[in-house]
Amino acid sequence: MNIVVCVKQVPxxxxxxxxxxxxxxLDRDAADGVINELCEYAVEEALRLKEAHGGExxxxxxxxxxxxxxxxxxxxxxxxKAVHLVDDALHGSDALGTSYALAQTLKKIGFDLVVLGxxxxxxxxxxxxxxxxxxxxxxxxxxxxxxxxxxxxAKAGSGGSIAIQRVTDYGYDRVEASLPAVxxxxxxINEPRYPSFKGIMAAKKKPVEKLGVADAEIDASQVGLANSxxxxxxxxxxxxxxAGTIVKDEGDGGAKTADFLAxxxxx
Amino acid sequence: xxxxxxxxxxxxxxxxxxxxxxxxxxRKLGTPSAVWAGPGYxxxxxxxxxxxxxEKIYVADSADVNDYVVAPKAELLxxxxxxxxxxxxxxxxxxxxxxxxxxxxxxIDSGVLTDVVGVEDGLVAxxxxxxxxxxxxxxxxxxxxxxxxxxxxxxxxAAAGAGAEEQVSVxxxxxxxxARIVERVKEExxxxxxxxxxxxxxxxxxxxxxxxxxxxxxxxxxxxxAAVGASRAATDAGWYPHQFQVGQTGKTVSPQLYIAAxxxxxxxxxxGMQTAKTIVAINxxxxxxxxxxxxxxxxxxxxxxxxxxxxxxxxxx
Numbered sequence: 232m233n234i235v236v237c238v239k240q241v242p243x244x245x246x247x248x249x250x251x252x253x254x255x256x257l258d259r260d261a262a263d264g265v266i267n268e269l270c271e272y273a274v275e276e277a278l279r280l281k282e283a284h285g286g287e288x289x290x291x292x293x294x295x296x297x298x299x300x301x302x303x304x305x306x307x308x309x310x311x312k313a314v315h316l317v318d319d320a321l322h323g324s325d326a327l328g329t330s331y332a333l334a335q336t337l338k339k340i341g342f343d344l345v346v347l348g349x350x351x352x353x354x355x356x357x358x359x360x361x362x363x364x365x366x367x368x369x370x371x372x373x374x375x376x377x378x379x380x381x382x383x384x385a386k387a388g389s390g391g392s393i394a395i396q397r398v399t400d401y402g403y404d405r406v407e408a409s410l411p412a413v414x415x416x417x418x419x420i421n422e423p424r425y426p427s428f429k430g431i432m433a434a435k436k437k438p439v440e441k442l443g444v445a446d447a448e449i450d451a452s453q454v455g456l457a458n459s460x461x462x463x464x465x466x467x468x469x470x471x472x473x474a475g476t477i478v479k480d481e482g483d484g485g486a487k488t489a490d491f492l493a494x495x496x497x498x
Numbered sequence: 499x500x501x502x503x504x505x506x507x508x509x510x511x512x513x514x515x516x517x518x519x520x521x522x523x524x525r526k527l528g529t530p531s532a533v534w535a536g537p538g539y540x541x542x543x544x545x546x547x548x549x550x551x552x553e554k555i556y557v558a559d560s561a562d563v564n565d566y567v568v569a570p571k572a573e574l575l576x577x578x579x580x581x582x583x584x585x586x587x588x589x590x591x592x593x594x595x596x597x598x599x600x601x602x603x604x605x606i607d608s609g610v611l612t613d614v615v616g617v618e619d620g621l622v623a624x625x626x627x628x629x630x631x632x633x634x635x636x637x638x639x640x641x642x643x644x645x646x647x648x649x650x651x652x653x654x655x656a657a658a659g660a661g662a663e664e665q666v667s668v669x670x671x672x673x674x675x676x677a678r679i680v681e682r683v684k685e686e687x688x689x690x691x692x693x694x695x696x697x698x699x700x701x702x703x704x705x706x707x708x709x710x711x712x713x714x715x716x717x718x719x720x721x722x723x724a725a726v727g728a729s730r731a732a733t734d735a736g737w738y739p740h741q742f743q744v745g746q747t748g749k750t751v752s753p754q755l756y757i758a759a760x761x762x763x764x765x766x767x768x769x770g771m772q773t774a775k776t777i778v779a780i781n782x783x784x785x786x787x788x789x790x791x792x793x794x795x796x797x798x799x800x801x802x803x804x805x806x807x808x809x810x811x812x813x814x815x
Binding site for chain 1: 509593603604609610613622627629630633636641673676678679682683698722746748776778780784791792793795799803805806808809
């Protein structure tokens with residue numbers, strides 16, 4: 232089974248994240264770049280599916296040169312090879328542009344299963360997997376907390392079957408489909424492994440193919456900041472919340488809190 | 499005024515509060531038309547939508563729309579956009595509706611804005627990003643704007659609308675039938691409101707100390723008619739189910755009142771609750787960063803403060 236796992240480098244949420252004042256895009260130099268947390272669950276799930284059913288795991292990322300750190304992390308966890316979509320023309324692409332660029336690349340490199348994290352910690356739109364399914368015309372199996380692939384069918388390369396548990400507000404939906412498909416995973420689907428020393432060393436020798444916009448047959452008029460479907464009009468640091476009243480509990484903390492809630496008409 | 503489509507959120511035939519919020523918001527910017535997708539439509543639902551300003555109600559209540567993941571609803575909206583040429587499409591910023599919005603955006607070649615907390619004239623949307631650290635105003639520049647608005651962003655106001663019903667038949671494509679829902683499993687959640695929609699959320703964290711002790715959080719929540727949330731520390735420890743996790747990798751909530759008990763307020767948690775209107779914190783550590791956000795805070799043992807608060811709330815009812 233040919234599994235492609237899409238990963239994203241995001242600014243470390245433990246550092247201060249900013250937008251650039253010039254073009255209002257993410258300031259990638261202001262914060263350390265790390266692999267998006269939910270992507271680690273996606274890589275782990277891809278590796279588990281490969282271990283159970285055979286095949287190959289390819290890491291795909293779109294991002295600037297420094298996103299290669301994120302590729303290495305996924306390779307060190309055990310992925311076999313990587314494709315790095317990197318081109319200045321992609322800078323500032325919104326979700327529509329990003330999904331288009333990734334879909335074009337996926338069509339070019341081929342896949343039985345695409346696995347993603349359900350959301351990134353920077354943009355947090357949570358729409359990319361659905362958009363990829365739409366663009367690729369394949370089943371959307373998103374917000375999975377459990378993934379099962381039918382091994383007999385999967386080995387045939389096409390026509391394999393897949394089922395997931397899709398997390399919902401009330402519990403979960405059991406969803407069935409045929410491969411190829413797009414899956415997004417939620418936290419807690421698994422426990423991502425730490426790269427071993429051996430894995431880290433091996434990752435340095437694994438092939439990473441760099442593709443530009445032309446290589447992936449991406450129409451440059453559909454990507455990049457200038458061609459986005461939306462724009463940031465302006466932005467500002469959120470004003471600090473007005474300092475609140477902090478009291479020390481002297482046996483009446485609950486009552487004082489109730490007074491506060493009453494003053495705000497919550498009780 | 500120009501028509502704005504509002505995708506109705508409903509569960510077991512009941513219109514959810516967020517839809518009334520969206521209708522209220524849409525009324526300020528145009529003329530709202532409600533779009534009902536899936537089974538369960540009833541005269542009660544119609545009345546509720548009309549009472550909140552729906553001039554038209556497009557009804558596509560075939561089971562087909564509901565039996566496959568997301569795609570049929572995107573096809574329905576795309577069909578309506580093409581037939582009615584609305585000024586905008588509003589959906590709730592729930593996980594599923596955002597996915598519908600995403601697929602719709604591709605179908606109709608239009609921009610989409612997610613997790614919006616307010617919409618101004620000219621369909622300029624307010625968003626709060628980076629865990630609440632930055633406020634952004636953005637707009638769609640191509641096509642029909644698709645806007646996913648967070649629950650609790652708009653206070654509900656009733657206003658009579660005509661509620662003129664129009665049946666819509668949607669031919670769900672083969673592609674949209676590719677991910678079939680074969681079973682819906684409902685997990686026990688009791689009578690509490692849904693976490694992302696609740697007007698009040700009471701969350702417990704590391705300071706709660708054990709699964710058993712979450713009962714004091716639940717009791718406070720029940721006294722206020724609130725939903726229960728948990729920090730990642732609490733869900734990772736197995737004290738409370740993961741689906742109730744509030745934070746960066748869990749749910750984002752934007753309630754009128756958020757009470758954080760035994761939660762330090764790390765960025766991972768703040769990202770999920772910072773847009774709450776009023777924040778109350780109870781924590782024994784006076785240095786906990788949650789107090790920087792709190793409108794009211796108590797430095798003390800939650801085992802003392804929370805039960806006392808529950809009693810006081812009950813007394814004042």
